[in-house]
Amino acid sequence: MIHLPRTNLISFPKDAKSPAGSAGLPAGKVLYTAEEMISPAVVFDLSAAKLISPAGEIGNAAGDFKFTAGFFASHHQDSRRVDRNHREEAMKDFRSKKDSDLRQDVAGTLAALQGRFEEFGLTESDLEILRQANDQFGADIQKALVMESKKRSAVAQKNESRADVVFAINTVAKKIYADPSVDNEMLVSIGLAVRPNYSTRTHPVAPTALVALPQGDGGVVTLRWDRNGNSEHAIFTIWAIGYDENWRIVGSTKSTKIQLDGFTPGVPQTFRVTASVNGRTSGYSNTGAIYSGLFFHKAA
Secondary structure, three states, X not given: OOOOOOOOEXXXXXXXXXXXXXXXXXXXXXXEOOOOOOOOOOEEEOOOOOOXXXXXXXXXXXXXXXXXXXXXXXXXXXXXXXXXXXXXXXXXXXHOOOHHHHHHHHHHHHHXXXXXXXXXXXXXXXXXXXXXXXXXXXXXXXXXXXXXXXXXXXXXXXXXXXXXXXXXHHHHHHHHHHOOOOOHHHHHHOOOOOOOOOOOOOOOOXXXXXXXXXXXXXXXXXXXXXXXXXXXXXXXXXXXXXXXXXXXXXXXXXXXXXXXXXXXXXXXXXXXXXXXXXXXXXXXXXXXXXXXXXXXXXOO
């Protein structure tokens, strides 16, 4: 058996000729001079034609190679399939490259082919088509990069705006939920969730032990009271009334202590507190007053 490693290709087109004559010699002989057929690292590529030795003999001056009839035959479609598989394997290298690497490598190939394209069976037109395609590819890469940058910027701006909206709606909702006069039905009507049922009580109860203490001469008053068993999630609303006035809300908190300002030193004020939870409001606490000896406040 003769083993011919696949390192080089020798192609036999239909009109192949040898120094001794053409491949169509009588008796099916292909004649070569001595040593011409010695090639230990050659593959015979017969993709262009079928080479058959009817007499079963290929001979040269150095000796004869004997084959049975039809042994040295290669079908065109089999060779073409092998060529296609080789091309597909080579193309995988291009398909797997990153965009920037592919463009740079193609540019390098174009530069290397400049002035030598005919050696590789190419024309100037082949190179120009490849050059234009690679240039367009480069322009599209830059366009995509710009669009991706703009997209990232737009997403960042959108996220910032979203954060602003969330902060604003939380601020508004916090004020609404702090108002005990807003019940669950009202909350639902503006798209807010009802207050969660944190307390086990069916109704909140009135706070007790309210005390009001003026703080210096700055118009500040400190109020303290007992939650009287109300849930820690209960909202306490502080009411105030002055001489010849009506009761008004002056603050709210979840704590049992609050400091308020804006009062005129020496001018009497009376305070009371209610508790609200689950959309329900308790009765009033006892009253606490500052400078209370100067007048009698109105009844509720």
